[in-house]
Amino acid sequence: MNLSFFKAGPFFLLAGPCVIENEEMALRIAEQIVAITQKWNIPYVFKGSYRKANRSRVDSFTGIGDEKALKILQKVGKTFGIPTVTDIHEAHEAALAAEYVDVLQIPAFLCRQTDLLIAAAKTGKVVNIKKGQFLSAEAMRFAAQKITDSGNENVLLTERGTTFGYGDLVVDFRSIPAMQQFGFPVVMDVTHSLQQPNQSSGVTGGQPRLIETIAKAAIAVGADGLFIETHPDPLHAKSDGANMLPLSQLESLLSKLVRIRQAL
Structure with a gap:
């Protein structure tokens, strides 16, 4: 997979649940989004x-097991013929995750971790680097350069x-x-x-009512792609439910965004 994949439509979409909760839910979410896209x-x-x-607290849900979740991601990709993306957190995880997914994502807090970026680059996978909440956009040039200097030109940059x-x-x-x-898709x-x-409760809050506003503005400004976490029941999601889009609202949102892009 290379960057040509991301240039075939009005914009591209990275979407799904925050965390893999179980196989049935992952396949159900993917099936619905595939039909829409x-x-x-x-x-x-x-x-x-x-x-x-x-996570904010030690008792927060972290996952169902690394290999189990990675195999579910692989199954989603093979079942629907689509690429998949997941986060990695330490350099040793890059090679493992690359066996199962097509895009390796660098979390925002870790975008300056040189060893992590180089390990991701050396897998040959597309690397999506999220801009740190503490960085200027201009500073992300150096994060991207760590990937390209390692021999990998397949870079995405994400504003968050x-x-x-x-x-x-x-x-x-x-x-x-x-x-x-x-020169990279954003x-x-x-x-x-x-x-x-x-938040003082130790649980991250959010403003999901503004999802459409932020998405519309991003497309109007010229973003190449969107990242949207979505879930059939955000209130009962095991992670980041406070800021996820209900899956039932995704098609309505995307249809509006396509029209905005066409108008431009």
Whole structure:
């Protein structure tokens, strides 16, 4: 897989549950999104974390087991003939995850971790680097360069909001054209940019009512792709339910976004 995949439609979509909860749910979510994206000619990558390493509390759900979750991601890809993406957190995870998925994602907090970026690059997979909440868009040039200097030109860069005070994020849409200047596709992480982290309860909050607003603005600004976490029942999701899009609302949103892109 290379970057040509991401240029075949009005924009591309990375979407799925925050974390792999079980096989049945992963397949059900993927089946519905595949049907929607095929209808609207949107290149689609199924997203699911095989393990959540960055949680607020030690008793938070982290996953069903690494190999079990990775095999589910592999099954989703083979069942529907679509690429898949998952997060990695340490350098030694890159080779393992690369056996099962097509895109390796670098979490925002880890975007400066040189060993992690180099390990991901050396797998030959597409590497999606999320911009740190603490970084300017211009600084992401150096994260991308770590991948390309390792012999891998297949880089995606993702905007996911910037820290605004202690418990909120704000989206600076200038980041999208700024990062596009580096020559790589730029993704807007719609749902994570609406998180309200570091809440006193130890559970991350969110503003899902603004998902459509952020997505529309990103497409209008010219984002190449969107990242959206979605779930049939966000209130009962095991991770990040506070800022996920109900799966039943996805097609309505995408249809509006396609029309915006066509108008441009």
